[in-house]
Amino acid sequence: GEDVEQSLFLSVREGDSSVINCTYTDSSSTYLYWYKQEPGAGLQLLTYIFSNMDMKQDQRLTVLLNKKDKHLSLRIADTQTGDSAIYFCAETTGFQKLVFGTGTRLLVSP
Amino acid sequence: DTEVTQTPKHLVMGMTNKKSLKCEQHMGHRAMYWYKQKAKKPPELMFVYSYEKLSINESVPSRFSPECPNSSLLNLHLHALQPEDSALYLCASSRRQDGTEAFFGQGTRLTVV
Numbered sequence: 001g002e003d004v005e006q007s008l009f010l011s012v013r014e015g016d017s018s019v020i021n022c023t024y025t026d027s028s029s030t031y032l033y034w035y036k037q038e039p040g041a042g043l044q045l046l047t048y049i050f051s052n053m054d055m056k057q058d059q060r061l062t063v064l065l066n067k068k069d070k071h072l073s074l075r076i077a078d079t080q081t082g083d084s085a086i087y088f089c090a091e092t093t094g095f096q097k098l099v100f101g102t103g104t105r106l107l108v109s110p
Numbered sequence: 111d112t113e114v115t116q117t118p119k120h121l122v123m124g125m126t127n128k129k130s131l132k133c134e135q136h137m138g139h140r141a142m143y144w145y146k147q148k149a150k151k152p153p154e155l156m157f158v159y160s161y162e163k164l165s166i167n168e169s170v171p172s173r174f175s176p177e178c179p180n181s182s183l184l185n186l187h188l189h190a191l192q193p194e195d196s197a198l199y200l201c202a203s204s205r206r207q208d209g210t211e212a213f214f215g216q217g218t219r220l221t222v223v
Contacts, residue, residue: 042114042214098153102152
């Protein structure tokens with residue numbers, strides 16, 4: 001199957017770290033992605049990781065990949081209210097196709 | 111310029127209407143995509159164009175007809191839609207043909223009445 005699972009909701013306080021988790025299904029996926037979607041808007045590519053890496057850091061974002069468990073996570077350091085959005089993980093399953101996770105709604109309170 | 115521009119932003123159409131959604135990018139990307147996103151759901155792939163040729167059609171009903179007139183433009187022609195086709199339609203493009211690093215537009219929110 002092609003179900004990519006994420007927890008539905010995460011609530012944090014401003015300044016805390018947020019960790020969003022994703023379990024993907026296709027062990028042959030070469031790239032795994034994190035996208036951000038604000039209300040009524042399109043998708044913004046935040047970062048991605050190649051499958052032969054286990055960690056990637058990009059400013060406040062840290063991606064961890066555990067290929068054995070097919071587990072991907074996104075850590076946002078010093079979370080701000082502007083980070084409130086829905087976060088989707090995604091994998092490439094075969095040629096050209098992105099399969100998205102179910103999405104995690106992040107709510108950051110002041 | 112890392113923008114994918116979609117027009118219109120909002121569209122309301124009747125079930126007997128014919129309308130078109132437009133998408134434009136000037137990043138030199140040769141792969142372009144249409145995705146459909148229902149409320150509270152993740153986007154789902156509809157079509158992929160590579161070098162202006164249709165390479166993937168995810169069993170989309172024929173009332174949706176894609177067109178790629180040139181390497182910068184992608185259209186989605188709509189005819190005889192149903193209310194259940196109401197959704198956010200997202201266009202994306204990528205430099206690589208394997209779909210990596212896809213940039214998305216802001217979407218067209220379509221309501222079929």
